[in-house]
Amino acid sequence: MHGLMQEWPLLCHKIIDYAASQHGKREIISRSVEGPIVRTNYAEARARALKVAQRLEKNGFTLGDRIATLAWNTARHLEVWYGIMGIGAIYHTLNPRLFPEQIAWIMNHAEDRAIFVDLTFLPIVEAIADKLPELELVIVLTDSANMPATRLTNAVAYEDWIGEVDGDFTWHSFDEKTAAGMCYTSGTTGDPKGVVYSHRSNVLHALISCQPDALGIASNQTIMPVVPMFHANAWGIAHTAPMVGATLVMPGGRMDGEAIYQLLDEERVSMTAAVPTVWLMLLQYLEETGKKLPHLNRVVIGGSACPRSMTQKFQDNYGVDVVHAWGMTELSPLGSLGTLKPEYADLEGDARLDIQEKQGYAPFGVEMKVTDDDNLSLPWDGKTFGRLKVRGPAVAAAYYGGDGVEQFDDEEWFDTGDVAHIDAEGYMQITDRAKDVIKSGGVWISSIDLENLAVGHPDVAEAAVIGISHPKWDERPLLVIIPKPDRQPTREQILEFMDGKIAKWWMPDDVVFVDEIPHTATGKIQKITLREQFKEYRFPTA
């Protein structure tokens, strides 16, 4: 017997409808690409999204079309997403930090028919336009006053373009499993792979991630996603914030400490989210200026491991709670969050930091396990590590075009490629990417643990650890460090600092100092390039 409840397809445009009707006056504040801070609200954003949908349809775009966006976080980018989804087309976010050739490859792979592009990134589209035979229309996210001269014959100014319709439009209705969005993985090995979100998975992910023990977003909060909409579905915030009616602050293209601080302060942001590298810049700015964060309550940190020293600084020096989170483009993206269960809530000092260093526990809707190489589940004892696998309604079941089939098994478990352990309370800790663990004498050393420890040294700005081949042990860890400006720590000082805090055989065999550590387009340390850089390196002792 079926239940006798209504079919109410989980469609993303219902989120913006809800936001407009229940939280219509709640503001969306953006640092515009043209410069000034601009203010709109959910009612206006919905009205403009309807125009986007109507105008796209007028141009002949329809259900299933892939429409790219190459843009910063702004209200315009948000309304464009909803407009695209509202006709059953698919927003396809592009990461401007990729090489132009990679962007062209991804656009062709996805067969994007049109692109919404910020002024900042127009030169990228101009440079690759000849390689994009499928691309029919370039909509530049600005008005005619700011529209630059361009060699593209198919480029229009966004405000003029949507100005040609009246917004008298009804969202289309279709199956909730219809594709809504697309985002390619960063492709640290091989070509990038396309993840395709559905309306259903986006809505469920927003419901899952707004819960009090997850992101904990509500209508009385002001949230600033510094994490870009082009990285991993904006951690779902473009859906979660309107779903609960939170005030949204969109930081646009300025990512420096001062610019981020200005918005946090002037717009009284209560919660924000980004990768650790952004927070390194902010903390450095705060240390240099002596400024404080009186309005901010919570910062969500993920994308790569949040160092213990960062959590400590936010909490002890600025009174801001840190929620360490783990996720992947393939998970829509949130997979675990480090809010504290009652079992851990009363912990203080180091004991609390020990838990916060972990990536947290899976919310409802994410099943998680760690397995050995034979796919046997490992115990939740907080130390036995293995391959991390997940499944759930907002986890990818396949990649676009059938790539990467080996990552999915018959029971729909997705092999994340991360190595982790889970403790008795369900808190998961990533110890490495499977390809980055250092295999020393048949046992594994976590490069992430060593990096986290090293950045706790007061003279260290950033640290990376890679395995270097060793005649006796196969591989041993090499610690690569960028010192803080005007500091000159020595190898011995660093090793002394680490000594006693980790097992003896985990100690790096050497420390080298560099000016720069390569990063991927999503802010992770690019271990492949680093290994390439040090491929001739030999340990003095080896």
Ligand code: AMP
């Ligand atoms: P992306 O799809 O670009 O978000 O990358 C996902 C990968 O980033 C994961 O598989 C992890 O390797 C890494 N990652 C994300 N969050 C964390 C975290 N909190 N700690 C360590 N690694 C993380």
